[in-house]
Every structure is written in C-alpha cells, then in structure tokens.
Amino acid sequence: MAASMRPYQPRSLGFLPKRMAFSTWVDHLAFGYDLVGALEPEVLVELGTQTGVSYFCFCQSVVEHGLAARCFAVDTWRGDAHTASYDETVWDEVRAHNDANYAHFSTLRRMLFEEALAEFEQESIDLLHIDGYHTYEAVRGDFERWYPKVRPGGIVLFHDIAARLLDFGAWRFWSELTATHETFWFKHGFGLGVLRKPGSVRRAPLLDFLFSKDERTVSDLRAFYVHAAEHLELLRKKRRLMTARAQKGSGH
C-alpha cells in the first residue's frame, strides 16, 4: 500500500455564509473561509469592507474554527468613484450584523485607511485584505503603507487583480509584486492575489498548496476553489429554492 493519503476536504465545502449582498467577492468566500482556518490569525484587517461580504466571511470562519482573533474592518462606508457613493443603509446593515454576531472580537473603524494606520503596530497583522480604491496608484499606496504592519509569514490578499475595467490598475501592480514576492493568484471572481511576507511560516495543507513550487499543485488549487465556489453557489440556490417553495406552500 502507498503512504497514507487523504483528500483535501476543507470545511468550506459545508459552509453557508450568514452575510450575503451583491459582491464580486462571492466567488472567493470558500477560500477566504478556509484561509482563516488554516492561518489562524491573531489580527485580521480589511481595507475596504463596503457591504461586508468578505469581512463577515472571515469573521464567521473565526467563530466556526474557534479562533481567538481580533478583526478590524476599515472603510468610510461612503463609497468611492469605483463603487459610487451609497447611502447610510449599507453602514447601518454592516454595523447591525457586526453587533449581532461578532462584536466581541470585531471592530469597525469608519475612517480613511491612512487614519487607521496609527492604530496598528509594526509587524502585527497576520492577514491583511486590500480591497479599497482600485487604481494602480491607490492599490500600490495601500500596500506600501500597510505592508510594514504585516507580521513576517503573514498574508496579504488583493482583490480584483484580474478586473480590466474603468481605470482599475490592481492587475498591473500585482504583476509587479509577483516578480519580487512569494505569491499565488486565483483567476476566477475577478482575481484574488495571495502574497506571503517572508519570515517564519505556518504549516497547514492549504498554505503548503498555495505556495507550492509545483505547477500541477498550483493549477489544481485554482480548479479546486472554482469547484468550491460553484458548490457554495449551488447550496445557496438550493436554500433559495426551498425558501420559495415554503413560502408558496404557506400561501405567501
């Protein structure tokens, strides 16, 4: 018999997000959920939260993996030229969801990213998600200001690195980063870049796959999370169908 070998079957395959809103991040929920479980961050920071689809996925994972993390969402919740401005209901919903589910470890900081910088010590953040304004200059600025705050071995996520629209430039900055850093990227869901800061690294199957030098592993991981995204979508659609049937059955 061969050496013991088990299929990778992460917990995201059975997870349903509590917080849903329209977001192109929806295709990365399974990965975001598993990444938190694998990395076990002590400090997690998201720059650009808007409706909270990604941020509350991280928070839900913290709870469901039984982790002792502190999480921070930084946003003005007033929108920018890419999201367009939105009214206060987005902030009200996000705050209500946070208060109801995660207030004991999650803090919403309603301010500019630069204003929040001083609240974090150097090399203190285990997981940083950069999803603010998407021009080349903005993404580069966010990274350069916040990277010193990331702990060695910590991970930085960049959303929309495959998006080619308006004056988005995340893709161009990402292509520069890949030349100089340890990186992996997903092509689906408008692209999600994963960058690891050098230093002592945590061992976990997902982290080993992410930063494997083996091309087959890299392409298999991409395919796996496309599958996981589809599975989550099917579970959500099934839930909607059942809700619709129940409402129809009860005469609504």
Added chain:
Amino acid sequence: MEHLYLPPSLRYFVPLRVEQGTPGAHACFEYDLVAAKRPETVVDLGSGDGTSFSVFCQSMRDHEVDGLAYAIDTWANDEGEGEATRTALNNFLHSNFRGFAYLLKHSSEDALSHFADRSVDLLRIDARRVDRPLLQVLDAWSPKLKAESVVLCAGLSENSDVLATWKGRMPHGLVLRGGGGLGASVHEVASMMGGDFLPLASSNDDADRERWVTFYEHAALHHALRFEVMGHGGALYRKRA
C-alpha cells in the same frame, strides 16, 4: 498527508443517463475509477436500467479508453418491465457508446463461459439483482479477474448478510454510503502501490477510508445539487424518457 484531489467527476462530468430522478449516488466514484484504471474489459452483473453501466461507458468514451464493456442481466424480475428496460438501455448505448458497449441477456452463471480467465479489469456486481448469493458469484468470477482489477458490489447496505459476506471476502477497500451502499476493492494487490486509483490505492486505515468515503459523499451531493438547481432548465442534465 492531505492530497489536493479534484477528480474528473468534479471537473467536467455531466451524467448522460439519469434514470432515478437524480444522478446515481456512486456515479462520481465510478466515473473516476474508470478514468484512472482505463479498463480493457468491464463486466457489469445485474445491470438493471444501466445507471452504473452507462457511467462506466461514458467515462470510457470521455477518456478515450480503448476497451469493451458488457452489461449482463436477465432483465427477468422487473414486474413485466424487464424487456422494456433492456430495450431502452440498448437504444441508449447504441446512440451514445456505439462500438464498445454490449448487452448480454444471461444469468451471472451463464455469462461465465463467455469470458477468459484473468481477463476482466473491472467487475461490478449488483447484489440486489444477481440470481445467486454474493459469495457464490464472487467465487465463480474470481478466476476471471486480472491482478489489480477492481471489484464493485452495489446494494451492500440493504442486506446485513451481504455486507458481512463482502467484508469477510474483501476486507480492504471502501464501502461508500448512500444509494444502497457500494463496496469497492482491489483484487490481488500485486504492487506496493496497490493500483492506480488513488482512493483505493491509498486507503491504509479506517480514518483514511472514512475521508475518501466522505469526499465521494461530497461529490454525490454536488451532482445532486446541480441536477436539482440547474437541471430543470435542461441546460446541463437531460432526463431520458
């Protein structure tokens, strides 16, 4: 160790034949098994409506396996519907898998003489449909199996005697849940690798086996969801009359 495993059944498999209102509970396992083993000779004893047999054939076609597949059944015990079932399956095979898929209207015993010793790479037995006790069928067909061939047995969990017989005779391998249960085991493991289908080659202990079983439960759920959520529009799945 954990292995990143995303088999063909979860990459591109869309079952052509969906007879029971949902894809077969073990269709993913059967599809991946054929993709990995690339059998030259497949024998399916107790094919019934051909749900499993059609998966074998589809995987052979999709993966360009240059083999032959035989569906064997008397189609005698189906409340008068046996002949219609056989005809429908025959038409389906003719339309989709022409040239390598055959129906043999025989009992498992009568079919023996049509196969040479050590010639079968994949043998499936549906314990609910064969006319002899499982142990007799296994004993009778054992000489026909090649080394490292794979034996599947459907209907294991519907009868505790059948399950006990299977486990006594085939202590290694997996027993998948759902769909009446499916036993899967490698006959005469010759090499250290134990064959080329990872779920059967690497199942060393109960914990490993459980992980493979739950993985294929996930795969079955995924296809059932696709069928339920997307199938009604007919875009992905089509139910054949």
